[in-house]
Amino acid sequence: MRYLLLLVLSLNLFAVDASLKIEKDVEQRSRIALEDASPSVNAAFFKILLSDLKISGHFLADSRHHRGDLKSNFIAPALKSKEYVLKYTLTQGSGTKLIIRLFKASDGTVLLKKSYAIPTTSKAPFLAHKAISDINDVLKYPSISWINRYVVFSRYTSPGQSEIILADYTFNYKKVIIRGGLNLFPKWADPQQKSFYYTSYAGVIPTLYRLNIYSGSKQKITSSEGMLVCSDVNANASKILVTMAPEGQADIYEMSSSGGSKRRITTFNGIDVNGKYVDNESRIVFVSNRLGYANIFKKSITGSGVSQVVYHGRNNNAVDAHGSKIIYSSRESQNSFGNNTFNLYLTSSSASGTRPITATGTNQFPHFSTDGSVVQYIKHRGNNSSIGYMNLGSKQSLLFPLGGKKIQSIDW
Amino acid sequence: MIKKLLITTATLSLLLLTGCGQTAPNLNGSSNNISDASALSGDTVSINENGYGNESAGKGNSSSDGFQSVYFDFGEYGISSGMENAISRNVNVAGNANGKRIKIEGNCDEFGTDEYNYALGLKRAKAVKDSMHAQGINTSNMLMVSFGESNPICTSPTDSCYSKNRRVDLRLVK
Numbered sequence: 356m357r358y359l360l361l362l363v364l365s366l367n368l369f370a371v372d373a374s375l376k377i378e379k380d381v382e383q384r385s386r387i388a389l390e391d392a393s394p395s396v397n398a399a400f401f402k403i404l405l406s407d408l409k410i411s412g413h414f415l416a417d418s419r420h421h422r423g424d425l426k427s428n429f430i431a432p433a434l435k436s437k438e439y440v441l442k443y444t445l446t447q448g449s450g451t452k453l454i455i456r457l458f459k460a461s462d463g464t465v466l467l468k469k470s471y472a473i474p475t476t477s478k479a480p481f482l483a484h485k486a487i488s489d490i491n492d493v494l495k496y497p498s499i500s501w502i503n504r505y506v507v508f509s510r511y512t513s514p515g516q517s518e519i520i521l522a523d524y525t526f527n528y529k530k531v532i533i534r535g536g537l538n539l540f541p542k543w544a545d546p547q548q549k550s551f552y553y554t555s556y557a558g559v560i561p562t563l564y565r566l567n568i569y570s571g572s573k574q575k576i577t578s579s580e581g582m583l584v585c586s587d588v589n590a591n592a593s594k595i596l597v598t599m600a601p602e603g604q605a606d607i608y609e610m611s612s613s614g615g616s617k618r619r620i621t622t623f624n625g626i627d628v629n630g631k632y633v634d635n636e637s638r639i640v641f642v643s644n645r646l647g648y649a650n651i652f653k654k655s656i657t658g659s660g661v662s663q664v665v666y667h668g669r670n671n672n673a674v675d676a677h678g679s680k681i682i683y684s685s686r687e688s689q690n691s692f693g694n695n696t697f698n699l700y701l702t703s704s705s706a707s708g709t710r711p712i713t714a715t716g717t718n719q720f721p722h723f724s725t726d727g728s729v730v731q732y733i734k735h736r737g738n739n740s741s742i743g744y745m746n747l748g749s750k751q752s753l754l755f756p757l758g759g760k761k762i763q764s765i766d767w
Numbered sequence: 768m769i770k771k772l773l774i775t776t777a778t779l780s781l782l783l784l785t786g787c788g789q790t791a792p793n794l795n796g797s798s799n800n801i802s803d804a805s806a807l808s809g810d811t812v813s814i815n816e817n818g819y820g821n822e823s824a825g826k827g828n829s830s831s832d833g834f835q836s837v838y839f840d841f842g843e844y845g846i847s848s849g850m851e852n853a854i855s856r857n858v859n860v861a862g863n864a865n866g867k868r869i870k871i872e873g874n875c876d877e878f879g880t881d882e883y884n885y886a887l888g889l890k891r892a893k894a895v896k897d898s899m900h901a902q903g904i905n906t907s908n909m910l911m912v913s914f915g916e917s918n919p920i921c922t923s924p925t926d927s928c929y930s931k932n933r934r935v936d937l938r939l940v941k
Contacts, residue, residue: 382906415861450867475810496927511917514917514919514920514922515914515917515918516919517917521811530811530813531813532811532812532813532814532815533814534813534814534816534817535815535817536816536817537814537914537917538816539915539917540882545906555814556912556914558914559870559910559940560910560912561912566814567812568811569809569810569812570811570812571812571814580910580911580912581889581892581893581911581912582886582889582912582913582915584885585912586882596880598885598886600889600911602891603893603896603911605885605886605889605890625890626883626886626887626890627886628841628882629881629883630884642882642883649883667812672881672883673881673883715926720881733925744881761877763881763917764881766899
C-alpha cells in the first residue's frame with residue numbers, strides 16, 4: 356500500500372508540467388462572444404471577425420452567431436460566463452459602416468465604443484481586421500496590427516501571362532492591380548505598404564520596377580540579363596536584396612532602394628537565390644545548391660565565409676527570416692513528379708531549436724508577419740490549395756481556400 | 768505514515784490546481800467614439816498591361832527562326848548526349864544569323880518554387896550558351912532570359928508532358 360501511494364504521488368509530480376501548461380494556454384486567452392446587431396445578417400463578415408480573434412492568439416471566441424441590440428447594455432445570461440461581449444452593426448449601401456461596442460460581460464461595463472466608415476463595400480474585411488486589432492490594443496495585448504496589412508501576390512493566368520493582386524490576409528478582399536503581361540515576384544517596398552517592387556518581362560530582359568499602389572507611378576530600379584528578383588527589403592526600406600545575373604550567373608546582391616549602388620554578396624558558380632536579411636541585417640540566409648541540392652545557408656553581408664543552417668531534407672528551396680528566426684520549407688518525400696510532402700520548419704540563424712510547424716500536405720512559400728509571431732504559407736492538399744496562417748505562440752492555425760490559379764510568389 | 772502521504776498528495780494537488788490563475792485586464796469604460804478608418808478608404812490603382820508582353824508569350828513556346836529546343840532531365844541543367852545534335856544545329860543556324868542577337872530562354876516544369884525555379888531555368892540557358900560558345904558562337908551575340916515555370920507548352924499531369932517544359936528555346940531578338 357505504501358509503495359502504491361508513493362507511485363501515485365510520483366505520477367502526480369511528473370504530471371505537473373503538462374497540466375500547468377494546458378491551464379496557462381487556456382487562461383492566457385480571453386473568452387469573448389460576438390453579438391450581431393446588424394439590420395441584415397452577414398455570415399461572411401462574422402466569420403472574418405472570428406478568424407481575426409482566433410489568429411490573434413489572444414482570444415477564445417464563441418463561434419455561435421448571436422443576435423443582439425447594440426444600444427442596450429444588457430448582457431444575455433448565457434454570455435455572462437464570457438469575459439467580453441463584442442456587439443456590432445454592419446451597414447452596407449454605397450459604402451460600409453461598422454459600429455462596435457465592447458462590454459465587460461460580468462457587469463455590462465462599456466470598454467470601447469468605436470465607429471468605422473469607408474466609401475466602398477469591397478474593403479469591408481479590412482474594417483473587421485481594424486476593429487479586432489483595436490479591441491486587442493484596448494485590452495493591452497501585444498499588437499496584432501499585421502492583420503490590417505495587404506497581401507500582394509502574383510499568379511499565372513495562362514502560359515507567359517500573369518496578374519498581380521492585392522488581398523486582405525483572409526483573401527476575402529481581392530483586387531487585380533496589374534493585369535496582363537508577365538509581371539512576377541511582387542515584394543512590399545516600405546513598411547506602410549504604399550509601393551511594391553516587381554519584375555516585369557515587358558522588355559527583352561527582366562526589369563525591376565517599384566510601383567506606388569495609390570498613384571500608379573512606376574520607377575525603374577534596374578534590369579538584368581537572365582533573371583532579376585527582389586527578395587527582401589531592409590527595415591527602413593533603404594536597401595534591397597536582389598537575385599540577379601548581370602554576367603549570366605545568378606547571385607545575391609545588396610542594392611540601394613534607388614538602384615544606385617550595388618554590392619555582390621554571393622559568388623558561387625551554382626544557384627544562390629532567395630536572400631533574406633537576418634541578425635539585424637548583418638547577415639543573410641539564402642537558398643543554394645552548393646551541396647548538390649537546394650538547402651539553406653547563411654553568410655555575413657561583408658565576409659566571405661558561408662555556413663550551413665539546415666542539416667536535414669533533400670530539397671529546402673524557400674526561406675524567410677525575422678530577427679534571428681528562420682522558417683523554411685523542406686521536401687520530405689521522394690516523388691520526382693506529383694504531390695510531394697513539403698513541411699515547414701522553424702529554426703534560428705544559429706541552427707538551434709529546429710522544430711516542425713506543419714505535418715501534412717505540401718506547405719510552401721513561408722512568410723513571417725511583420726512582428727514574427729505568425730507564419731503565412733500556401734498549403735496544397737489533394738486538389739485543394741489554401742492560404743494558411745500559424746500563430747507560433749498560441750499554435751492556432753487558419754486556412755482560407757484559394758482559387759485554382761497557381762500562385763507564383765507572395766508577400767505580406 | 769499512509770495518512771501523512773495521503774494528506775501530502777492532496778495538498779500538493781490542491782496547490783497545483785489553484786496556483787496559476789490569471790486575472791483578466793480591468794479597464795475603465797472610456798469614450799472612444801472615433802471614426803479613424805480613413806486610411807482604408809484610399810483607392811488603389813489598376814494597371815492593364817494586356818497591350819504588351821514579352822515577345823515569346825502566347826506563341827506556343829517552341830523555338831523559332833530555325834532553332835531547335837534543347838530538353839533537360841528532372842532537376843538537371845547539364846546537356847545530355849541526346850541533345851548534342853540539337854546544339855550543333857543551333858550553332859549552324861546562329862552562324863547564319865547575320866550578326867543578329869539570339870535570345871536563349873530557360874524553362875522549367877512546375878515542380879519548383881519561386882526563385883529557385885527561375886535560377887534553374889537560367890542555368891539551363893547558360894548551359895546552352897556555353898555549349899554554343901564552345902563551338903564558335905560569339906557570347907556577345909547571345910542573350911539569356913529565364914522564364915522559370917511561367918511558359919509551359921504542355922499542362923497535362925504526365926511525366927512526358929512535364930519533360931516538354933524542361934527546355935531551352937532559342938529565337939532571334941526582334
